[in-house]
Amino acid sequence: xxxxxxxxxxxxxxxxxxxxxxxxxxxxxxxxxxxxxxxxxxxxxxxxxxxxxxxxxxxxxxxxxxxxxxxxxxxxxxxxxxxxxxxxxxxxxxxxxxxxxxxxxxxxxxxxxxxxxxxxxxxxxxxxxxxxxxxxxxxxxxxxxxxxxxxxxxxxxxxxxxxxxxxxxxxxxxxxxxxxxxxxxxxxxxxxxxxxxxxxxxxxxxxxxxxxxxxxxxxxxxxxxxxxxxxxxxxxxxxxxxxxxxxxxxxxxxxxxxxxxxxxxxxxxxxxxxxxxxxxxxxxxxxxxxxxxxxxxxxxxxxxxxxx
Amino acid sequence: xxxxxxxxxxxxxxxxxxxxxxxxxxxxxxxxxxxxxxxxxxxxxxxxxxxxxxxxxxxxxxxxxxxxxxxxxxxxxxxxxxxxxxxxxxxxxxxxxxxxxxxxxxxxxxxxxxxxxxxxxxxxxxxxxxxxxxxxxxxxxxxxxxxxxxxxxxxxxxxxxxxxxxxxxxxxxxxxxxxxxxxxxxxxxxxxxxxxxxxxxxxxxxxxxxxxxxxxxxxxxxxxxxxxxxxxxxxxxxxxxxxxx
Numbered sequence: 001x002x003x004x005x006x007x008x009x010x011x012x013x014x015x016x017x018x019x020x021x022x023x024x025x026x027x028x029x030x031x032x033x034x035x036x037x038x039x040x041x042x043x044x045x046x047x048x049x050x051x052x053x054x055x056x057x058x059x060x061x062x063x064x065x066x067x068x069x070x071x072x073x074x075x076x077x078x079x080x081x082x083x084x085x086x087x088x089x090x091x092x093x094x095x096x097x098x099x100x101x102x103x104x105x106x107x108x109x110x111x112x113x114x115x116x117x118x119x120x121x122x123x124x125x126x127x128x129x130x131x132x133x134x135x136x137x138x139x140x141x142x143x144x145x146x147x148x149x150x151x152x153x154x155x156x157x158x159x160x161x162x163x164x165x166x167x168x169x170x171x172x173x174x175x176x177x178x179x180x181x182x183x184x185x186x187x188x189x190x191x192x193x194x195x196x197x198x199x200x201x202x203x204x205x206x207x208x209x210x211x212x213x214x215x216x217x218x219x220x221x222x223x224x225x226x227x228x229x230x231x232x233x234x235x236x237x238x239x240x241x242x243x244x245x246x247x248x249x250x251x252x253x254x255x256x257x258x259x260x261x262x263x264x265x266x267x268x269x270x271x272x273x274x275x276x277x278x279x280x281x282x283x284x285x286x287x288x289x290x291x292x293x294x295x296x297x298x299x300x301x302x303x304x305x306x307x308x
Numbered sequence: 309x310x311x312x313x314x315x316x317x318x319x320x321x322x323x324x325x326x327x328x329x330x331x332x333x334x335x336x337x338x339x340x341x342x343x344x345x346x347x348x349x350x351x352x353x354x355x356x357x358x359x360x361x362x363x364x365x366x367x368x369x370x371x372x373x374x375x376x377x378x379x380x381x382x383x384x385x386x387x388x389x390x391x392x393x394x395x396x397x398x399x400x401x402x403x404x405x406x407x408x409x410x411x412x413x414x415x416x417x418x419x420x421x422x423x424x425x426x427x428x429x430x431x432x433x434x435x436x437x438x439x440x441x442x443x444x445x446x447x448x449x450x451x452x453x454x455x456x457x458x459x460x461x462x463x464x465x466x467x468x469x470x471x472x473x474x475x476x477x478x479x480x481x482x483x484x485x486x487x488x489x490x491x492x493x494x495x496x497x498x499x500x501x502x503x504x505x506x507x508x509x510x511x512x513x514x515x516x517x518x519x520x521x522x523x524x525x526x527x528x529x530x531x532x533x534x535x536x537x538x539x540x541x542x543x544x545x546x547x548x549x550x551x552x553x
Contacts, residue, residue: 005414211400212411218358218398219463220388221415223381307380 009229013205014236020201021237027197028241028294029248031190032286034183036249039285040257041180043278045173051272053142056165058149060085061132063160070160077133081158085135094152097145100138106131132160142166191293194241198234198294199301206230206305213305227302234298235291242290246283253279309467309498310334310357315366317352317522325364326352328522334500336466339493341509342502343533344519350502353519354469357500358390359383371466388416391460391468391497395475397452399444399459405431406440409458416463430462434488450481454488461492468492470501474508482508506533 014021062082063072088094089101104112109131114123139145146164154162206213216226257273312332318325327349334340342350355361356368359375368375371389378386399408406427413423431440434454444452453473460468470489474482486508493499503509509516509532516531517524 211398215398215400215411215459216415217384218387218392219412219415219459220384220386220390222384222417225415225417 006225006228006232010232010236013209013229013233016208017201017205017233020197020204021233024194024197024201024234024237024294025241025244027190027194028238028290029244031187031194032242032245032290033248034187034190035289036245036282036286037252038180038183038187039282040249040253040274040278041176041183043281044274045176045180047272047274048169048176049173052169053166055138056142056169058137058139058146059163059165060089060135060137060149060153061160061163062134063158064130064132066130067132067160071155071157072160076129077158081156082133085153085156085159088153088156089135089137089149094149097139097141097148098137099140102136104134104136106133109133194238195293195297198238198297201237202230202234202298202301203304205233206302210305217306223306226306227299230302231295231298234294234301238290238294239287242287245286245290249282249286250276250279309336309338309371310500311367311369312356313367313369315356315363315368317349317356317361318364325522327356327363327519330366330522330524332517332524332527334498336498337493337496339490339499339512339514340501341512341514341516341531341533342500342519343504343509343516346504348519349522350519351471352522354392354471354500354502357467357469358387358392384416388463389466391457391463391465393453393456393460393468393470393473395472397444397449397456397476399452399455401444403443404440405436405442405444405447405455408444408455409462412459412462418463426462427458430458433461433491434458435484448481449477450484453477453481453485457485457488457492461497465497467498467500470499470503472503472505473501474503474505479507486512509533 061070062077062085063070063075065074065076068074086101086103089098106128110126110128113126113131117123137149139149146166150162150164153159213226253274253276258275262273310333312330315327315330316325317327330349330353342353344350352361356363356375357370359378363376371386373386375386400411403411409427409430410423413426418426428437428440431437434457436451436454436458439447439451444455447455453476457473468489473489474485477485482505489499489501490512513530513532515529516526516533518526
């Protein structure tokens with residue numbers, strides 16, 4: 001098979017079908033951008049889970065003089081009660097699950113509040129003694145063991161409430177997850193359109209060259225020789241689209257995620273975000289996906305002309 | 309070279325088969341005319357040889373290959389040893405005479421050097437040596453058919469199939485084409501030609517196979533177009549057995 005001839009045929013087909021080729025480029029571009037965004041969102045979720053689940057703690061809040069809920073009776077938890085909670089956490093039953101225990105007293109809690117809401121009126125109304133003292137427990141395996149700690153400490157005297165902080169995170173993750181599923185759904189629809197469009201384009205191209213194909217078959221050109229230019233034509237158009245999608249993904253990461261979301265004013269100080277490193281993982285996936293889909297649909301479209 | 313063993317071919321949706329129990333053997337180097345009315349099965353016969361169609365029943369052997377069981381990926385290679393010419397020439401209008409002939413060799417992967425030698429030789433043989441730069445629409449019908457023949461034989465096939473090659477040409481031009489086909493045949497190529505042209509068949513005195521409604525009713529060497537045993541006005545009644553009696 002002579003490469004020059006095959007490439008020439010493919011180029012001729014592309015020139016003859018410029019409008020269709022442009023539409024293939026645009027549709028693959030947009031659909032693969034959605035695919036890339038969905039992958040990035042999944043990576044973001046994975047990364048945030050890794051980051052936050054590591055830091056997520058089970059907080060055992062102790063009673064203050066203002067509390068009536070939980071096991072409180074409008075009295076601050078006594079030193080004995082506090083010691084009892086600590087003893088429970090350090091007991092043989094719970095110890096294996098726990099990585100680290102820290103204690104946050106009134107003063108520390110007030111300091112954290114001031115840091116979190118600097119200049120807020122809330123701070124001026126609040127006295128350190130209004131804030132719960134708490135044990136902060138880091139677990140070895142936050143996914144499994146949180147329930148055990150909650151179960152074993154909730155009933156203790158002087159405990160107002162036990163909270164697994166992951167509950168807050170899970171909400172965020174489910175929102176992000178829904179967003180990425182939506183992106184995947186849109187991407188699949190667009191990919192279906194892209195595949196059909198590529199098949200139609202190739203069929204048109206084959207139709208406009210049906211004389212040549214007829215003669216090639218008659219004189220014994222191999223099927224591969226006949227179909228390769230058409231498949232190359234589809235793959236080439238789709239590749240332009242996937243490269244554009246790759247550029248879009250890198251640009252999104254660079255300018256939106258890193259430049260805007262990553263700036264200290266938005267999210268940069270509180271969480272880690274996907275960076276160019278992740279984008280460069282996504283780009284080859286998009287390009288391979290584009291090429292594979294295009295060659296499959298072009299191959300299926302042209303096979304009709306090759307049946308014996 | 310070509311052998312049909314009780315071959316039948318029915319197309320879906322029609323009750324009458326295009327070919328019905330055909331037995332025939334064509335030997336190497338023969339020149340065979342295939343005659344019969346339109347729809348008598350001549351084209352189906354040629355298409356079966358090329359494996360453009362599959363027989364409904366029976367076995368076909370061409371060039372030592374059992375065509376029935378030839379896997380489709382091998383069909384292109386099989387076709388490289390068969391040349392085909394049609395009534396409507398089927399040239400590529402945007403290619404020159406030279407490129408039309410060279411196209412055959414290019415698409416089966418022949419080297420540039422081979423093409424540059426084989427194409428002018430073949431064009432010379434068909435009598436178009438001076439016209440290699442012309443486009444098909446600049447040529448007469450006879451010359452276009454010569455290009456088509458050049459394209460069919462440039463790869464030196466063992467068999468040349470011609471489906472009414474003179475159907476669009478005047479008698480004098482047809483003569484030229486026939487003497488060209490005769491020369492090709494003398495070179496050792498088996499030629500199988502479907503035709504309606506009585507004058508040519510009568511003049512050439514070659515083997516004649518006559519088909520009526522998909523059945524062979526006559527196979528004679530040195531035959532003519534019309535057989536005296538069948539009254540012409542009863543052709544096509546769909547009862548060849550009765551006709552022969």
